[in-house]
Amino acid sequence: MVDPTLVNPTTRPYQADILAIDDTPENLQLLAQLLSDRHYKVRSVTKGKTALRAAQAAPPDLILLDVNMPELNGYEVCQQLKADPRTAHVPVIFISALGETLDKVQAFRVGGVDYITKPFQVEEVLARIETHLRLQLLQRQLQAQNTQLQQEMRDRQQAEEKFAKAFRVSPNPITLTSLPECRFIEVNPSFLRLTGYSREQVIGYSVFELGLSLGLNESAQDVQELMAAGVLYNREIDLHTVSGELRTWLLSIEQMDIDGQPCALAVASDITERKRLEAEFISLVSHELRTPLNSVIGSLDLLATGHLGQLNDKGHRLVQIAIANAERLIRLINDILDLDRMRSGQVTLRFSLCSLPDLCQQAQAALQEMAAQARVKVRVEVDAISLWADCDRLQQLLINLLSNAIKFSLPGQQIWLRGQLAPPPKGLPGLPGLQLQLQDQGRGIPADKLHLIFERFQQVDASDARQKGGTGLGLAICRQIAEQHGGRIWAESTMGEGSTFFVWLPLQAAPAS
Amino acid sequence: MSKRVLIVDDEADIRSITQLALEMATDWTVLTAGSGQEALAIAARDRPDVILLDLMMPEMDGRATLQQLKLDGATQAIPVILVTAKAAAKGDRFGDLAVAAVLAKPFRPLQLAADIKAILGWR
Numbered sequence: 355m356v357d358p359t360l361v362n363p364t365t366r367p368y369q370a371d372i373l374a375i376d377d378t379p380e381n382l383q384l385l386a387q388l389l390s391d392r393h394y395k396v397r398s399v400t401k402g403k404t405a406l407r408a409a410q411a412a413p414p415d416l417i418l419l420d421v422n423m424p425e426l427n428g429y430e431v432c433q434q435l436k437a438d439p440r441t442a443h444v445p446v447i448f449i450s451a452l453g454e455t456l457d458k459v460q461a462f463r464v465g466g467v468d469y470i471t472k473p474f475q476v477e478e479v480l481a482r483i484e485t486h487l488r489l490q491l492l493q494r495q496l497q498a499q500n501t502q503l504q505q506e507m508r509d510r511q512q513a514e515e516k517f518a519k520a521f522r523v524s525p526n527p528i529t530l531t532s533l534p535e536c537r538f539i540e541v542n543p544s545f546l547r548l549t550g551y552s553r554e555q556v557i558g559y560s561v562f563e564l565g566l567s568l569g570l571n572e573s574a575q576d577v578q579e580l581m582a583a584g585v586l587y588n589r590e591i592d593l594h595t596v597s598g599e600l601r602t603w604l605l606s607i608e609q610m611d612i613d614g615q616p617c618a619l620a621v622a623s624d625i626t627e628r629k630r631l632e633a634e635f636i637s638l639v640s641h642e643l644r645t646p647l648n649s650v651i652g653s654l655d656l657l658a659t660g661h662l663g664q665l666n667d668k669g670h671r672l673v674q675i676a677i678a679n680a681e682r683l684i685r686l687i688n689d690i691l692d693l694d695r696m697r698s699g700q701v702t703l704r705f706s707l708c709s710l711p712d713l714c715q716q717a718q719a720a721l722q723e724m725a726a727q728a729r730v731k732v733r734v735e736v737d738a739i740s741l742w743a744d745c746d747r748l749q750q751l752l753i754n755l756l757s758n759a760i761k762f763s764l765p766g767q768q769i770w771l772r773g774q775l776a777p778p779p780k781g782l783p784g785l786p787g788l789q790l791q792l793q794d795q796g797r798g799i800p801a802d803k804l805h806l807i808f809e810r811f812q813q814v815d816a817s818d819a820r821q822k823g824g825t826g827l828g829l830a831i832c833r834q835i836a837e838q839h840g841g842r843i844w845a846e847s848t849m850g851e852g853s854t855f856f857v858w859l860p861l862q863a864a865p866a867s
Numbered sequence: 868m869s870k871r872v873l874i875v876d877d878e879a880d881i882r883s884i885t886q887l888a889l890e891m892a893t894d895w896t897v898l899t900a901g902s903g904q905e906a907l908a909i910a911a912r913d914r915p916d917v918i919l920l921d922l923m924m925p926e927m928d929g930r931a932t933l934q935q936l937k938l939d940g941a942t943q944a945i946p947v948i949l950v951t952a953k954a955a956a957k958g959d960r961f962g963d964l965a966v967a968a969v970l971a972k973p974f975r976p977l978q979l980a981a982d983i984k985a986i987l988g989w990r
Contacts, residue, residue: 641923644972645878651973652884659977661891684973 368395370415370487375405375431376449377423381472385418388476389483402426406434409441416487418470421450421461429457429464436465443494445486449474526623533609533616534577536561548624550596566593575781576607580618584609590625601626636694640687647687651680689827693810696834703744703838710739710773710788717752718771724757729765732756736773741788741861743839748859751835754828755792755855762796762853769794779842779858787841790857798849808833808843832857870989871896873915875906875932876950877924881972885919888976895980903927907935910942917967917987922951937965946987950974 372394376382379400386396397414399405402423409417417435421428428448435441448461448469461469467489468482521528527545531538537560546553549566561567580586586607593601603622610617654677656662658670665673695701714734725732752771759769769792776789799807810830829843836843841859872895874885879901886897898915900906904927910918918936922929929949936942946967968986970979984990 646880648973649878649880649884652881652888652976655973655976656884656887656891659891 369393370483371395371397371412372416372418372483373405373409373414373444374398374418375402375423375428376400376418376420378420381420381449388479392480394483402428402431405431406438409435409444410438413441413444415444415490416483417444417446418483419446419448419466421448429460432461432464432466443490445490447482447486524621526621527603528622529618529620530612531561531618531620533581533618536577536618539612539617545622548595548601549593550599555596567591577618578781580607580609581616602629633694633698636690640691644684644687647680647684651677651684654680686827689831693827693831693834696831696838703747705742706745707740708743708745708748710736710741713745713748713752714771714773717749717756720753721756721760725760725769728760728763730760730763731768732760732771733768734771736771736790737775739773739775739788739861741859743859744835747835747838751832751857752790754832755790755857758828759792759794759796759853759855763794764796767795776858778860779844779856782842782858784860785862787858787860790859791854792857793852793854795852798851799845799847799853800849801847804845804847807845869894869896870917871898871913871915872983873898873900873906873909873913873918875900875903875918875924875929876921877901878921881921884976885979889980889983892977892980903929903932903935906932907939907942910936910945911939914941915945917983918945918947919950919970919983920947920966922949933966948983948986 369392372389374382374385374389374396376385376398377400382398382400386398389396397408399408402425405417405419406426408414419428419431423431426434428450432446432448435444435446442465445467446465448466449472450469451472458469467486470479470482521540521542524542525544527548528542529538529545530540537558538556541553541556545551546556549556551564556564576586576589576591586605589605589607591603591605593603595601602625604625605620605622607618607620610619654673657665658673658677692701714736718732718734721732756769756771763769772791772793774789775786777786778784808829810827833843836857836859839859841857843855843857845853845855847853870893872889874882874889874897876882876885876899882899882901886899889895889897898909898913900909903924906918906920909915920929920932924932927935929951933947933949936945936947947965949966949969950972951969968982970982974982
């Protein structure tokens with residue numbers, strides 16, 4: 355919105371529009387000439403009434419007004435100009451002849467801004483006109499700015515009200531915390547309702563002090579990650595309500611600055627119920643799938659023994675195909691259930707002293723046939739390390755990783771399994787632990803898939819599950835096992851050159867809560 | 868005298884297959900029960916040499932059946948082999964249960980008889 359009168363005067367063909375009012379035509383002419391010479395547009399009138407009409411019809415930038423006039427005198431004209439909103443803002447300069455009685459106080463009282471006495475000095479008149487035009491311009495600019503500021507304030511206030519309302523009524527918990535301390539600055543009613551805390555119990559306290567989140571290390575790591583990336587999407591966290599109840603939340607967090615202080619705005623959804631239903635569904639479906647499959651496999655096996663009558667070669671091959679596929683289904687169901695029970699904490703680790711060389715040897719032996727069939731050579735070079743862990747689970751992890759590597763190797767390629775002491779990976783505190791390194795010469799994993807492969811059903815190529823006979827759960831199970839031991843699993847890969855999987859485990863793992 | 872085996876499973880198909888498999892591989896007499904209650908009655912009446920007990924059954928499950936078998940003087944000496952379809956059976960521990968062994972489903976039909984013999988020291 356731009357006031358047309360604020361347009362830079364130089365863009366107009368004249369400097370300003372001045373209305374000059376004097377009952378003496380000679381004076382008027384002189385003044386008009388003087389101003390026209392200086393590129394002012396001048397309208398001259400000799401009567402107060404005419405002047406009012408002219409000013410109302412097209413408000414000038416400035417009015418020069420003679421005091422002594424018949425009928426309406428200058429003061430009266432000025433009073434009427436000021437009373438009319440159309441002309442109230444126009445600066446009025448009074449002109450009075452020397453010897454006439456000029457009531458200066460009266461001139462200002464009726465709204466005049468200045469006065470000039472005749473005979474006047476040209477430079478003085480021009481200077482005064484200039485000054486008042488400029489003052490007028492500045493004043494109007496200020497007014498416009500003021501209006502704009504007020505509008506902006508209203509807009510901002512409305513935006514804030516909208517946000518405040520969304521914050522207040524959102525069914526999702528929303529929190530504002532300081533970074534990196536994670537101290538609560540503001541929380542919404544949904545947060546309080548779902549956690550059971552009162553406002554006073556959380557504002558000013560940190561997530562850590564309240565013991566809200568399980569796995570403090572993980573939270574600290576999330577904070578680091580947030581401050582590095584600016585956002586965290588769909589982070590699953592477990593938290594305790596005030597009564598100690600365990601809930602699972604899905605968090606999306608964005609970093610923002612408030613008065614120069616880094617803060618985290620987090621929006622959560624409580625997925626506890628969803629996860630419970632999911633787990634229930636998985637276990638129900640798995641059981642319902644497995645029972646008939648067991649009958650299928652049992653029947654096929656009996657047929658395959660030949661005790662019920664010999665099958666010919668083709669019949670025998672068909673039965674073998676049926677058995678192999680039924681077994682793959684059982685494996686998939688077992689993996690789903692296994693992973694599900696690990697994730698839901700139904701499987702606790704049985705700790706004992708495990709010898710790394712023994713574990714590796716057993717895993718190698720279990721996959722000897724598979725490796726031989728694939729014509730892949732497995733080389734094991736591990737240090738004599740013993741660690742406190744669940745040997746069965748570590749065995750499962752090793753076999754999963756090794757069979758993966760074999761599956762994705764070509765005949766003639768090699769696989770190296772190394773194990774030595776190494777400091778914990780970035781982000782994990784503590785003493786040096788066991789680092790396993792499984793290197794293959796396979797086709798490699800694209801960089802954009804590397805972070806996905808440890809998720810459930812995330813094979814790089816969807817057809818892998820069918821071609822390689824995998825379930826798409828092996829690496830997810832490996833991750834679960836590593837994390838249950840307080841360790842980590844990750845991978846590095848170069849396309850066309852192969853992949854290396856790393857597993858780091860603490861030597862003295864405490865059972866994860 | 869030939870051995871007598873009681874198979875307890877709520878799935879009729881599994882009972883048939885298991886029975887067929889054992890009869891195919893051995894000269895044992897195979898009895899079957901479709902529920903825990905039925906198993907208790909047959910066990911008390913016929914005193915089999917071993918009971919193959921399915922863990923997951925509706926109403927009276929394997930654990931409850933086992934408990935009853937061990938409470939009854941007539942049946943408490945009969946060895947019980949638990950059969951479970953639970954995933955990764957080796958991950959499950961049954962140390963608290965007084966069972967001779969735990970077998971995972973699905974089992975190889977011919978292997979099953981050999982396993983039972985090995986567990987119980989039968990020739």
